[in-house]
Amino acid sequence: MLVRDIMTSPAITVRAGAKIPEVARLLRAHQISGMPVLDDDGALLGIVTDHDLILRNAPVREPRYFAILSGYIPLSLEEHRHYKEQLRHTMAVTAGDMTEPGVPTVTPETPLEQAMELMLDPKVTMLPVLDNNEVVGVVTRTDLVRLIEKLEGAVDPEATAQEVASEPVLSGLCEVILYVQEMSVMVHFYRDQLGLRVEEPADVADLSGESWVVFETGATKLALHSGGQQRPGESAPMLVFAVADLAAARTLLVERGVTLEEPFEAAPGVLVCHGRDPEGNPLALEQR
Template identity: 80%
Template sequence: MLVRDIMSSPALTVTADTHIPEVARLLRAHQISGMPVLDANGALLGIVTDHDLILRNAPVREPRYFAILSGYIPLNLEEHRHYKEQLRHTMAVTAGDMTEPDVPVVAPDTPLEHAMELMLDPSVTMLPVLEGDAVIGVVTRTDLVRLIEKLEGALDPEAAAESAEEEPVLAGMLEVILYVQNMGAMVAFYRDKLGLEIEGPADLDDYSGESWVLFDAGATKLALHSGGQGRTGEDTPMIVFAVADVAASRAVLVERGVEFGEPFEAAPGITVAHGKDAEGNPIALEARSL
Protein backbone atom coordinates (compact mmCIF):
# COMPACT_ATOMS: atom_id res chain seq x y z
CA MET A 1 0.00 0.00 0.00
CA LEU A 2 1.22 3.49 -0.85
CA VAL A 3 0.91 6.90 0.78
CA ARG A 4 -1.58 7.99 -1.91
CA ASP A 5 -3.97 5.27 -0.69
CA ILE A 6 -4.53 6.89 2.71
CA MET A 7 -3.41 10.52 2.44
CA SER A 8 -5.84 13.37 3.10
CA SER A 9 -6.12 15.37 -0.13
CA PRO A 10 -6.27 18.19 -0.92
CA ALA A 11 -4.34 19.45 2.09
CA LEU A 12 -5.50 22.47 4.06
CA THR A 13 -2.58 24.91 3.99
CA VAL A 14 -1.69 28.42 5.15
CA THR A 15 0.81 30.93 3.84
CA ALA A 16 3.74 32.27 5.82
CA ASP A 17 1.98 35.61 6.36
CA THR A 18 -1.19 34.08 7.85
CA HIS A 19 -1.72 35.63 11.29
CA ILE A 20 -1.70 33.29 14.27
CA PRO A 21 -5.35 33.86 15.35
CA GLU A 22 -6.39 32.68 11.88
CA VAL A 23 -4.15 29.61 12.22
CA ALA A 24 -5.84 28.76 15.52
CA ARG A 25 -9.29 29.28 13.99
CA LEU A 26 -8.54 26.96 11.07
CA LEU A 27 -7.15 24.21 13.31
CA ARG A 28 -10.22 24.36 15.52
CA ALA A 29 -12.76 24.68 12.68
CA HIS A 30 -11.37 21.71 10.76
CA GLN A 31 -10.50 19.67 13.88
CA ILE A 32 -6.94 19.04 12.73
CA SER A 33 -3.63 19.18 14.59
CA GLY A 34 -1.50 20.94 11.99
CA MET A 35 -1.11 22.34 8.47
CA PRO A 36 1.66 22.81 5.91
CA VAL A 37 2.96 26.38 5.59
CA LEU A 38 3.68 27.62 2.06
CA ASP A 39 5.70 30.53 0.73
CA ALA A 40 4.40 33.06 -1.80
CA ASN A 41 5.20 30.66 -4.65
CA GLY A 42 3.39 27.72 -3.07
CA ALA A 43 6.56 25.89 -2.00
CA LEU A 44 6.65 24.12 1.36
CA LEU A 45 8.33 26.01 4.21
CA GLY A 46 7.39 23.60 6.98
CA ILE A 47 4.38 22.90 9.18
CA VAL A 48 2.56 24.66 12.00
CA THR A 49 0.81 22.59 14.67
CA ASP A 50 -1.33 22.89 17.77
CA HIS A 51 1.86 22.22 19.75
CA ASP A 52 3.30 25.47 18.36
CA LEU A 53 0.24 27.38 19.59
CA ILE A 54 0.44 25.82 23.04
CA LEU A 55 4.18 26.54 23.26
CA ARG A 56 3.52 30.16 22.26
CA ASN A 57 1.10 30.66 25.16
CA ALA A 58 2.79 28.57 27.86
CA PRO A 59 4.67 30.27 30.75
CA VAL A 60 8.27 31.01 29.82
CA ARG A 61 10.82 29.41 32.12
CA GLU A 62 14.33 30.78 32.04
CA PRO A 63 17.11 28.18 32.03
CA ARG A 64 19.70 28.03 34.78
CA TYR A 65 23.14 29.53 34.08
CA PHE A 66 26.44 29.79 35.88
CA ALA A 67 28.78 32.75 35.55
CA ILE A 68 32.20 32.31 34.04
CA LEU A 69 34.56 35.25 33.52
CA SER A 70 32.43 37.93 31.84
CA GLY A 71 29.68 35.63 30.53
CA TYR A 72 27.18 32.91 31.36
CA ILE A 73 26.98 29.25 30.36
CA PRO A 74 23.71 27.27 30.57
CA LEU A 75 23.74 24.43 33.08
CA ASN A 76 21.47 22.37 30.83
CA LEU A 77 21.75 22.69 27.04
CA GLU A 78 18.30 21.14 26.48
CA GLU A 79 16.70 23.71 28.79
CA HIS A 80 18.52 26.46 26.92
CA ARG A 81 17.37 25.14 23.54
CA HIS A 82 13.76 24.90 24.73
CA TYR A 83 13.94 28.44 26.14
CA LYS A 84 15.15 29.89 22.82
CA GLU A 85 12.47 27.97 20.92
CA GLN A 86 9.75 29.19 23.28
CA LEU A 87 10.92 32.79 22.95
CA ARG A 88 10.70 32.45 19.16
CA HIS A 89 7.13 31.20 19.45
CA THR A 90 6.14 33.83 22.03
CA MET A 91 7.24 36.66 19.75
CA ALA A 92 5.66 35.10 16.64
CA VAL A 93 3.03 37.09 14.75
CA THR A 94 2.45 34.91 11.69
CA ALA A 95 2.56 31.22 10.80
CA GLY A 96 5.93 31.75 9.15
CA ASP A 97 7.39 33.05 12.42
CA MET A 98 6.81 29.76 14.22
CA THR A 99 6.94 27.29 11.34
CA GLU A 100 8.83 24.08 12.03
CA PRO A 101 11.27 23.83 9.07
CA ASP A 102 13.07 20.76 7.74
CA VAL A 103 10.13 18.44 8.36
CA PRO A 104 10.20 14.96 6.79
CA VAL A 105 8.13 14.66 3.62
CA VAL A 106 6.90 11.79 1.46
CA ALA A 107 5.78 11.31 -2.15
CA PRO A 108 2.46 9.79 -3.28
CA ASP A 109 4.26 6.58 -4.28
CA THR A 110 6.17 6.25 -0.99
CA PRO A 111 5.43 2.83 0.59
CA LEU A 112 3.16 3.22 3.59
CA GLU A 113 5.61 1.24 5.73
CA HIS A 114 8.19 4.03 5.32
CA ALA A 115 5.65 6.68 6.34
CA MET A 116 4.84 4.65 9.46
CA GLU A 117 8.54 4.41 10.32
CA LEU A 118 8.89 8.20 10.07
CA MET A 119 5.89 8.71 12.35
CA LEU A 120 7.33 6.47 15.04
CA ASP A 121 9.18 9.64 16.02
CA PRO A 122 6.85 11.31 18.58
CA SER A 123 7.74 14.73 17.16
CA VAL A 124 6.42 13.80 13.70
CA THR A 125 2.65 14.23 13.72
CA MET A 126 2.18 15.02 10.04
CA LEU A 127 3.90 14.19 6.75
CA PRO A 128 3.36 16.60 3.84
CA VAL A 129 2.94 14.73 0.55
CA LEU A 130 4.87 16.37 -2.29
CA GLU A 131 4.52 15.82 -6.02
CA GLY A 132 7.43 17.79 -7.38
CA ASP A 133 7.35 20.99 -5.33
CA ALA A 134 3.57 20.98 -4.89
CA VAL A 135 1.89 19.88 -1.65
CA ILE A 136 -0.91 17.56 -2.80
CA GLY A 137 -1.89 16.11 0.57
CA VAL A 138 -0.82 15.12 4.07
CA VAL A 139 -0.58 11.92 6.07
CA THR A 140 -1.51 12.29 9.72
CA ARG A 141 -1.70 9.97 12.69
CA THR A 142 -5.48 10.05 12.24
CA ASP A 143 -5.10 8.67 8.70
CA LEU A 144 -2.97 5.80 10.03
CA VAL A 145 -5.36 5.06 12.90
CA ARG A 146 -8.27 5.03 10.44
CA LEU A 147 -6.42 2.46 8.31
CA ILE A 148 -5.53 0.34 11.34
CA GLU A 149 -9.16 0.44 12.48
CA LYS A 150 -10.27 -0.79 9.05
CA LEU A 151 -7.70 -3.61 9.03
CA GLU A 152 -8.51 -4.68 12.59
CA GLY A 153 -12.19 -4.66 11.72
CA ALA A 154 -11.57 -6.79 8.64
CA LEU A 155 -9.81 -9.38 10.80
CA ASP A 156 -12.68 -9.43 13.32
CA PRO A 157 -15.76 -11.18 11.82
CA GLU A 158 -18.18 -9.49 14.22
CA ALA A 159 -16.72 -6.03 13.56
CA ALA A 160 -16.76 -6.69 9.83
CA ALA A 161 -20.43 -7.69 10.01
CA GLU A 162 -21.28 -4.51 11.91
CA SER A 163 -19.31 -2.46 9.38
CA ALA A 164 -21.18 -4.11 6.51
CA GLU A 165 -24.50 -3.12 8.11
CA GLU A 166 -23.37 0.48 8.58
CA GLU A 167 -21.65 0.79 5.18
CA PRO A 168 -23.46 -1.16 2.42
CA VAL A 169 -20.72 -0.23 -0.07
CA LEU A 170 -17.44 -1.57 1.33
CA ALA A 171 -14.14 -0.11 0.25
CA GLY A 172 -12.51 -3.54 0.11
CA MET A 173 -12.48 -7.09 1.40
CA LEU A 174 -9.89 -9.01 3.38
CA GLU A 175 -9.80 -11.69 0.71
CA VAL A 176 -11.54 -12.08 -2.63
CA ILE A 177 -11.39 -15.44 -4.40
CA LEU A 178 -11.62 -15.11 -8.16
CA TYR A 179 -11.91 -18.15 -10.45
CA VAL A 180 -10.15 -17.57 -13.76
CA GLN A 181 -9.87 -19.37 -17.09
CA ASN A 182 -6.49 -18.01 -18.22
CA MET A 183 -4.17 -17.73 -15.22
CA GLY A 184 -1.30 -16.20 -17.22
CA ALA A 185 -3.41 -13.37 -18.63
CA MET A 186 -5.02 -12.62 -15.28
CA VAL A 187 -1.71 -12.60 -13.38
CA ALA A 188 -0.28 -10.21 -15.97
CA PHE A 189 -3.37 -7.98 -15.68
CA TYR A 190 -3.34 -7.62 -11.90
CA ARG A 191 0.45 -7.46 -11.63
CA ASP A 192 1.38 -5.27 -14.61
CA LYS A 193 -1.70 -3.09 -15.12
CA LEU A 194 -3.10 -2.75 -11.61
CA GLY A 195 0.36 -2.84 -10.02
CA LEU A 196 -0.45 -5.43 -7.33
CA GLU A 197 2.36 -7.45 -5.79
CA ILE A 198 2.31 -11.24 -5.89
CA GLU A 199 2.49 -12.42 -2.30
CA GLY A 200 2.81 -16.10 -3.15
CA PRO A 201 0.76 -19.25 -3.66
CA ALA A 202 -2.29 -19.15 -1.41
CA ASP A 203 -2.34 -21.79 1.31
CA LEU A 204 -6.02 -22.65 1.08
CA ASP A 205 -6.47 -26.37 1.69
CA ASP A 206 -10.26 -26.04 1.80
CA TYR A 207 -10.38 -25.54 -1.96
CA SER A 208 -9.44 -28.01 -4.66
CA GLY A 209 -7.94 -27.00 -7.96
CA GLU A 210 -4.84 -26.75 -10.05
CA SER A 211 -3.24 -23.49 -8.95
CA TRP A 212 -3.60 -20.45 -6.71
CA VAL A 213 -1.89 -17.07 -6.84
CA LEU A 214 -2.36 -14.57 -4.00
CA PHE A 215 -1.93 -10.82 -4.54
CA ASP A 216 -1.31 -8.25 -1.84
CA ALA A 217 -3.65 -5.29 -2.36
CA GLY A 218 -3.20 -3.71 1.05
CA ALA A 219 -6.35 -4.31 3.07
CA THR A 220 -7.59 -6.51 0.20
CA LYS A 221 -6.17 -9.96 -0.47
CA LEU A 222 -6.94 -11.20 -3.96
CA ALA A 223 -6.63 -14.92 -4.73
CA LEU A 224 -6.76 -16.11 -8.34
CA HIS A 225 -7.73 -19.77 -8.79
CA SER A 226 -7.68 -21.85 -11.97
CA GLY A 227 -9.49 -25.18 -12.11
CA GLY A 228 -12.16 -26.57 -9.83
CA GLN A 229 -15.81 -25.59 -9.75
CA GLY A 230 -15.98 -21.83 -9.47
CA ARG A 231 -17.92 -18.81 -10.57
CA THR A 232 -17.03 -16.64 -13.52
CA GLY A 233 -18.53 -13.78 -15.48
CA GLU A 234 -21.51 -11.96 -13.98
CA ASP A 235 -21.62 -14.23 -10.91
CA THR A 236 -18.11 -13.22 -9.85
CA PRO A 237 -18.05 -10.79 -6.89
CA MET A 238 -17.01 -7.26 -7.79
CA ILE A 239 -13.57 -6.35 -6.44
CA VAL A 240 -13.51 -2.81 -5.07
CA PHE A 241 -10.21 -0.96 -4.66
CA ALA A 242 -10.07 2.03 -2.31
CA VAL A 243 -8.25 5.01 -3.88
CA ALA A 244 -7.64 8.63 -2.90
CA ASP A 245 -8.86 10.10 -6.20
CA VAL A 246 -11.05 8.03 -8.54
CA ALA A 247 -10.52 10.27 -11.57
CA ALA A 248 -6.73 10.29 -11.19
CA SER A 249 -6.47 6.52 -10.60
CA ARG A 250 -8.87 5.82 -13.47
CA ALA A 251 -6.80 7.97 -15.84
CA VAL A 252 -3.64 6.01 -15.03
CA LEU A 253 -5.35 2.63 -15.44
CA VAL A 254 -7.15 3.60 -18.66
CA GLU A 255 -3.78 4.63 -20.08
CA ARG A 256 -2.57 1.11 -19.24
CA GLY A 257 -5.46 -0.36 -21.22
CA VAL A 258 -7.90 -1.11 -18.38
CA GLU A 259 -11.57 -0.63 -19.30
CA PHE A 260 -13.37 1.83 -16.99
CA GLY A 261 -16.56 3.85 -17.19
CA GLU A 262 -16.84 7.47 -16.12
CA PRO A 263 -16.70 8.21 -12.35
CA PHE A 264 -20.03 8.91 -10.67
CA GLU A 265 -21.30 9.69 -7.18
CA ALA A 266 -22.78 6.45 -5.84
CA ALA A 267 -23.83 8.12 -2.58
CA PRO A 268 -23.05 11.40 -0.80
CA GLY A 269 -19.26 11.52 -0.37
CA ILE A 270 -18.65 8.28 -2.31
CA THR A 271 -17.27 8.41 -5.87
CA VAL A 272 -17.09 5.20 -7.92
CA ALA A 273 -15.91 4.08 -11.36
CA HIS A 274 -16.78 0.61 -12.67
CA GLY A 275 -14.50 -1.40 -14.92
CA LYS A 276 -13.57 -4.89 -16.08
CA ASP A 277 -10.48 -7.03 -15.80
CA ALA A 278 -8.88 -9.17 -18.52
CA GLU A 279 -11.72 -11.73 -18.42
CA GLY A 280 -14.59 -9.29 -18.08
CA ASN A 281 -14.97 -9.67 -14.32
CA PRO A 282 -16.31 -6.52 -12.61
CA ILE A 283 -13.88 -4.30 -10.71
CA ALA A 284 -14.36 -0.83 -9.26
CA LEU A 285 -12.46 2.15 -7.89
CA GLU A 286 -13.94 3.92 -4.88
CA ALA A 287 -13.00 7.10 -3.01
CA ARG A 288 -14.68 8.34 0.15
CA SER A 289 -14.67 11.89 1.48
CA LEU A 290 -16.98 11.20 4.41
Protein backbone atom coordinates in the same frame (compact mmCIF):
# COMPACT_ATOMS: atom_id res chain seq x y z
CA MET B 1 -0.46 0.08 -0.22
CA LEU B 2 0.68 3.61 -1.05
CA VAL B 3 0.37 6.99 0.65
CA ARG B 4 -2.23 8.09 -1.91
CA ASP B 5 -4.54 5.34 -0.62
CA ILE B 6 -4.95 6.95 2.82
CA MET B 7 -3.83 10.58 2.58
CA THR B 8 -6.18 13.47 3.34
CA SER B 9 -6.58 15.51 0.17
CA PRO B 10 -6.80 18.36 -0.54
CA ALA B 11 -4.79 19.59 2.41
CA ILE B 12 -5.76 22.58 4.53
CA THR B 13 -2.80 24.97 4.21
CA VAL B 14 -1.87 28.44 5.42
CA ARG B 15 0.36 31.13 3.92
CA ALA B 16 3.51 32.11 5.80
CA GLY B 17 2.24 35.67 6.20
CA ALA B 18 -0.99 34.66 7.96
CA LYS B 19 -1.36 36.24 11.41
CA ILE B 20 -1.53 34.07 14.52
CA PRO B 21 -5.31 34.54 15.05
CA GLU B 22 -5.90 33.29 11.48
CA VAL B 23 -3.78 30.19 12.18
CA ALA B 24 -5.81 29.45 15.32
CA ARG B 25 -9.09 30.03 13.46
CA LEU B 26 -8.16 27.58 10.68
CA LEU B 27 -7.08 24.87 13.13
CA ARG B 28 -10.31 25.24 15.11
CA ALA B 29 -12.63 25.58 12.12
CA HIS B 30 -11.32 22.45 10.42
CA GLN B 31 -10.75 20.53 13.70
CA ILE B 32 -7.15 19.71 12.80
CA SER B 33 -3.98 19.78 14.88
CA GLY B 34 -1.64 21.13 12.22
CA MET B 35 -1.23 22.17 8.60
CA PRO B 36 1.46 22.88 6.00
CA VAL B 37 2.80 26.42 5.71
CA LEU B 38 3.38 27.72 2.16
CA ASP B 39 5.33 30.69 0.82
CA ASP B 40 3.89 33.20 -1.65
CA ASP B 41 4.71 30.86 -4.55
CA GLY B 42 2.94 27.90 -2.95
CA ALA B 43 6.15 26.09 -1.99
CA LEU B 44 6.27 24.17 1.30
CA LEU B 45 8.12 25.90 4.15
CA GLY B 46 7.18 23.52 6.96
CA ILE B 47 4.20 22.89 9.21
CA VAL B 48 2.52 24.75 12.05
CA THR B 49 0.67 22.90 14.82
CA ASP B 50 -1.49 23.51 17.85
CA HIS B 51 1.62 22.75 19.92
CA ASP B 52 3.29 25.81 18.37
CA LEU B 53 0.36 28.00 19.43
CA ILE B 54 0.37 26.63 22.97
CA LEU B 55 4.15 27.06 23.22
CA ARG B 56 3.79 30.68 22.04
CA ASN B 57 1.36 31.51 24.86
CA ALA B 58 2.84 29.42 27.67
CA PRO B 59 4.89 31.09 30.44
CA VAL B 60 8.55 31.37 29.47
CA ARG B 61 10.84 29.44 31.79
CA GLU B 62 14.38 30.78 31.87
CA PRO B 63 17.00 28.02 31.98
CA ARG B 64 19.45 27.61 34.85
CA TYR B 65 23.00 28.79 34.23
CA PHE B 66 26.38 28.17 35.79
CA ALA B 67 28.31 31.45 36.20
CA ILE B 68 31.98 31.26 35.32
CA LEU B 69 34.14 34.40 35.17
CA SER B 70 32.07 36.88 33.14
CA GLY B 71 30.09 34.28 31.23
CA TYR B 72 27.18 31.90 31.79
CA ILE B 73 27.01 28.27 30.77
CA PRO B 74 23.59 26.53 30.65
CA LEU B 75 23.36 23.58 33.02
CA SER B 76 21.16 21.71 30.55
CA LEU B 77 21.56 22.04 26.77
CA GLU B 78 18.06 20.62 26.26
CA GLU B 79 16.60 23.17 28.69
CA HIS B 80 18.48 25.96 26.88
CA ARG B 81 17.27 24.73 23.46
CA HIS B 82 13.66 24.68 24.69
CA TYR B 83 14.07 28.22 26.07
CA LYS B 84 15.35 29.54 22.71
CA GLU B 85 12.53 27.77 20.86
CA GLN B 86 9.92 29.21 23.20
CA LEU B 87 11.34 32.72 22.84
CA ARG B 88 11.11 32.42 19.07
CA HIS B 89 7.48 31.30 19.33
CA THR B 90 6.63 34.03 21.85
CA MET B 91 7.87 36.71 19.45
CA ALA B 92 6.11 35.12 16.45
CA VAL B 93 3.62 37.29 14.59
CA THR B 94 2.87 35.08 11.58
CA ALA B 95 2.64 31.38 10.72
CA GLY B 96 6.02 31.62 9.01
CA ASP B 97 7.64 32.86 12.22
CA MET B 98 6.67 29.63 13.99
CA THR B 99 7.50 27.25 11.15
CA GLU B 100 10.36 24.81 11.54
CA PRO B 101 12.07 24.02 8.21
CA GLY B 102 13.19 20.56 7.16
CA VAL B 103 9.93 18.70 7.86
CA PRO B 104 9.88 15.12 6.44
CA THR B 105 7.73 14.73 3.32
CA VAL B 106 6.39 11.90 1.16
CA THR B 107 4.86 11.58 -2.30
CA PRO B 108 1.58 9.92 -3.33
CA GLU B 109 3.61 6.92 -4.55
CA THR B 110 5.58 6.46 -1.32
CA PRO B 111 4.97 2.98 0.16
CA LEU B 112 2.77 3.33 3.23
CA GLU B 113 5.26 1.33 5.29
CA GLN B 114 7.87 4.06 4.74
CA ALA B 115 5.45 6.74 5.92
CA MET B 116 4.67 4.65 9.00
CA GLU B 117 8.34 4.37 9.86
CA LEU B 118 8.75 8.16 9.61
CA MET B 119 5.81 8.65 11.97
CA LEU B 120 7.28 6.35 14.59
CA ASP B 121 9.27 9.47 15.52
CA PRO B 122 7.08 11.13 18.20
CA LYS B 123 8.05 14.56 16.85
CA VAL B 124 6.56 13.75 13.43
CA THR B 125 2.79 14.23 13.68
CA MET B 126 2.11 15.05 10.04
CA LEU B 127 3.68 14.28 6.66
CA PRO B 128 3.00 16.73 3.83
CA VAL B 129 2.45 14.89 0.53
CA LEU B 130 4.26 16.53 -2.40
CA ASP B 131 3.66 15.96 -6.10
CA ASN B 132 6.05 17.96 -8.30
CA ASN B 133 6.84 20.12 -5.25
CA GLU B 134 3.15 20.96 -4.79
CA VAL B 135 1.33 20.05 -1.56
CA VAL B 136 -1.47 17.72 -2.66
CA GLY B 137 -2.37 16.26 0.74
CA VAL B 138 -1.16 15.23 4.17
CA VAL B 139 -0.81 12.00 6.13
CA THR B 140 -1.65 12.37 9.81
CA ARG B 141 -1.76 10.04 12.78
CA THR B 142 -5.55 10.11 12.44
CA ASP B 143 -5.23 8.73 8.90
CA LEU B 144 -3.10 5.86 10.21
CA VAL B 145 -5.46 5.15 13.11
CA ARG B 146 -8.35 5.06 10.62
CA LEU B 147 -6.42 2.51 8.54
CA ILE B 148 -5.63 0.39 11.60
CA GLU B 149 -9.31 0.42 12.53
CA LYS B 150 -10.16 -0.96 9.09
CA LEU B 151 -7.44 -3.61 9.26
CA GLU B 152 -8.39 -4.70 12.76
CA GLY B 153 -12.05 -4.95 11.76
CA ALA B 154 -11.40 -6.73 8.47
CA VAL B 155 -10.99 -10.14 10.11
CA ASP B 156 -12.98 -11.41 13.07
CA PRO B 157 -10.36 -12.15 15.77
CA GLU B 158 -12.35 -15.26 16.68
CA ALA B 159 -12.55 -16.50 13.08
CA THR B 160 -10.96 -19.83 12.24
CA ALA B 161 -8.43 -20.34 9.49
CA GLN B 162 -11.09 -22.10 7.38
CA GLU B 163 -13.47 -19.11 7.63
CA VAL B 164 -10.91 -16.70 6.19
CA ALA B 165 -9.25 -19.15 3.80
CA SER B 166 -10.78 -17.51 0.74
CA GLU B 167 -9.30 -14.06 1.48
CA PRO B 168 -6.46 -13.06 -0.92
CA VAL B 169 -4.14 -12.02 1.89
CA LEU B 170 -0.98 -14.02 1.24
CA SER B 171 0.03 -11.98 -1.80
CA GLY B 172 -0.71 -8.74 0.03
CA LEU B 173 1.48 -9.82 2.92
CA CYS B 174 4.23 -10.72 0.45
CA GLU B 175 4.25 -7.11 -0.78
CA VAL B 176 4.48 -5.91 2.81
CA ILE B 177 7.40 -8.24 3.54
CA LEU B 178 9.37 -6.94 0.58
CA TYR B 179 9.00 -3.31 1.70
CA VAL B 180 9.27 -3.51 5.47
CA GLN B 181 12.65 -3.93 7.13
CA GLU B 182 11.64 -3.27 10.75
CA MET B 183 9.70 -6.28 12.03
CA SER B 184 8.05 -4.19 14.75
CA VAL B 185 6.40 -2.02 12.07
CA MET B 186 4.86 -5.05 10.38
CA VAL B 187 3.66 -6.55 13.66
CA HIS B 188 1.91 -3.35 14.75
CA PHE B 189 0.35 -2.39 11.42
CA TYR B 190 -0.34 -5.72 9.70
CA ARG B 191 -1.44 -8.15 12.38
CA ASP B 192 -4.30 -10.42 11.34
CA GLN B 193 -3.49 -10.09 7.63
CA LEU B 194 -3.27 -13.87 7.44
CA GLY B 195 -6.41 -14.22 9.51
CA LEU B 196 -4.21 -15.73 12.22
CA ARG B 197 -3.57 -14.42 15.70
CA VAL B 198 -0.22 -12.66 15.97
CA GLU B 199 1.76 -13.12 19.15
CA GLU B 200 2.83 -10.02 21.04
CA PRO B 201 5.93 -8.19 19.74
CA ALA B 202 7.88 -9.33 22.80
CA ASP B 203 7.43 -12.90 21.57
CA VAL B 204 8.86 -12.23 18.11
CA ALA B 205 11.95 -14.38 17.87
CA ASP B 206 15.33 -13.56 16.40
CA LEU B 207 16.33 -16.84 14.79
CA SER B 208 19.92 -17.16 13.55
CA GLY B 209 20.30 -13.39 13.51
CA GLU B 210 17.20 -12.86 11.37
CA SER B 211 13.87 -11.32 12.36
CA TRP B 212 10.73 -13.45 12.35
CA VAL B 213 7.12 -12.76 13.25
CA VAL B 214 5.08 -15.54 14.80
CA PHE B 215 1.52 -16.33 13.69
CA GLU B 216 -0.65 -18.91 15.39
CA THR B 217 -3.96 -20.65 14.89
CA GLY B 218 -4.95 -23.30 17.37
CA ALA B 219 -1.92 -25.47 18.08
CA THR B 220 -0.13 -24.51 14.84
CA LYS B 221 2.48 -21.76 14.84
CA LEU B 222 4.29 -20.33 11.81
CA ALA B 223 7.34 -18.08 12.11
CA LEU B 224 7.51 -15.89 9.02
CA HIS B 225 10.86 -14.55 7.84
CA SER B 226 10.86 -10.80 7.16
CA GLY B 227 13.11 -10.84 4.11
CA GLY B 228 12.66 -14.15 2.39
CA GLN B 229 15.16 -16.26 0.46
CA GLN B 230 15.80 -16.59 -3.25
CA ARG B 231 15.02 -19.96 -4.82
CA PRO B 232 17.22 -20.83 -7.84
CA GLY B 233 15.47 -19.78 -11.03
CA GLU B 234 12.99 -17.49 -9.24
CA SER B 235 12.96 -13.70 -9.65
CA ALA B 236 10.97 -13.02 -6.46
CA PRO B 237 12.01 -13.82 -2.86
CA MET B 238 10.17 -16.58 -1.04
CA LEU B 239 8.13 -16.21 2.10
CA VAL B 240 9.76 -18.69 4.47
CA PHE B 241 7.70 -20.20 7.29
CA ALA B 242 9.64 -21.92 10.07
CA VAL B 243 7.34 -24.54 11.59
CA ALA B 244 7.50 -27.11 14.35
CA ASP B 245 4.99 -29.43 12.66
CA LEU B 246 5.37 -29.47 8.87
CA ALA B 247 2.31 -31.68 8.32
CA ALA B 248 0.00 -29.40 10.33
CA ALA B 249 1.34 -26.29 8.60
CA ARG B 250 0.86 -27.92 5.18
CA THR B 251 -2.76 -28.65 6.03
CA LEU B 252 -3.35 -25.08 7.22
CA LEU B 253 -1.92 -23.43 4.10
CA VAL B 254 -3.50 -25.86 1.63
CA GLU B 255 -6.86 -24.89 3.15
CA ARG B 256 -5.98 -21.32 2.15
CA GLY B 257 -5.39 -22.21 -1.47
CA VAL B 258 -1.61 -22.64 -1.27
CA THR B 259 -0.08 -25.23 -3.61
CA LEU B 260 2.69 -27.24 -1.93
CA GLU B 261 5.19 -29.77 -3.24
CA GLU B 262 6.23 -32.90 -1.37
CA PRO B 263 8.66 -32.20 1.48
CA PHE B 264 12.30 -33.20 1.18
CA GLU B 265 15.29 -33.34 3.53
CA ALA B 266 17.44 -30.31 2.66
CA ALA B 267 20.00 -31.16 5.35
CA PRO B 268 20.23 -33.64 8.20
CA GLY B 269 17.21 -32.98 10.41
CA VAL B 270 15.86 -30.19 8.16
CA LEU B 271 12.64 -30.79 6.19
CA VAL B 272 11.70 -28.28 3.49
CA CYS B 273 8.56 -27.97 1.40
CA HIS B 274 8.29 -25.50 -1.50
CA GLY B 275 5.06 -24.10 -2.90
CA ARG B 276 3.16 -21.10 -4.22
CA ASP B 277 0.40 -18.94 -2.82
CA PRO B 278 -2.87 -18.39 -4.76
CA GLU B 279 -1.23 -15.50 -6.67
CA GLY B 280 1.75 -17.61 -7.73
CA ASN B 281 4.27 -16.12 -5.30
CA PRO B 282 6.90 -18.65 -4.10
CA LEU B 283 7.00 -19.74 -0.48
CA ALA B 284 8.57 -22.48 1.62
CA LEU B 285 7.96 -24.34 4.86
CA GLU B 286 10.96 -25.33 6.94
CA GLN B 287 11.00 -27.75 9.89
CA ARG B 288 14.15 -28.21 11.93
